[in-house]
Amino acid sequence: MSPTARPRTRIQQKNRDTILDAALEVFSVHGFRGATLDQIAEVARLSKPNLLYYFPSKEAVHQALLTGLLDTWLDPLRKMNPAGDPVAEILGYVRRKLDLARDFPRESRLFAGEILQGAPRMRPAIEGDLKALVDEKAVILTRWMDEGRIARVSPVHLIFSIWALTQHYADFEVQVRAVLGAGHDPFAEAQDYLDTLFRKLLAPND
Incomplete structure (x- = not known):
């Protein structure tokens, strides 16, 4: 019987979590095409047959990671409160996305890799x-613009720009840190910069 067909034991859950964490490391470094089950098993410190007990293929491991990732990715946007102050709500979203990039860089690179491949498993x-x-x-966002509470811009492209300007710090972290040099906290500096940038962008037109 498959381990997913009945409630998992504590050991089974631990092994499954270990495999997923190892897979996240391997996929975020090598991408889906470059990753192998042997690499995942090695990082997880489990035998390949043991890994295959939990996941029948590389595709199954990858899909399990992506399924859990989407909810994590959507949560910061879900928290944007339509009853709140528009600028505060948008800046809060920017900060949550930047925190996500800081705290979950491997997940960000996994998501980016999937999108770059045409999102075959996430479309x-x-x-x-x-x-x-x-x-x-x-x-x-459009209602807030209609009410004159924020400047009129494309609402969807505003969201795209937030994604681009926050996820960059995870997906290109090596480049960011190399250019800034030692002694810099890229995420703290980015938060100050993005707050200023979006405040100016969103200021209502006179």
Whole structure:
């Protein structure tokens, strides 16, 4: 019987979590195509047959990671409160996305790698849950613009720009740290810069 067909024991859950953490490390470094089950088993310190007991293929491990990742990625945008102050809510979203880039860089690179490949395993979720959430928040952003509370810009491209300007610090962290040099905290500096940038962008037109 498959370990997923009945409640998992504590050891089974621990082994499954260990495999997923190892897979996240391997996929974030080597990408889906470059990763192998042997590499994942080695990082997990489990035998390959033991790994295959939990996941029948590399694709199955990758899919399990992506399934859990999407909820993590959507949560910061879900928290944007339509009843809150528009600028505070948008800046809060920027900060949450930057925190996500700082705290989950491997997950960010995993997601970026999937998108760069054309999202073969995530397209339904992107065209479904992700698009629906962006559409919902775009309506809120447009209402704030109609009320004159923030400047009028494309709401969807505003969200795209937040993604680009926050996830960059995870996906290109080596480059960021190399250019800044020693003694810099890229995420703290980025937060100050992005707060200033978006405050100016969102200031209502006179």
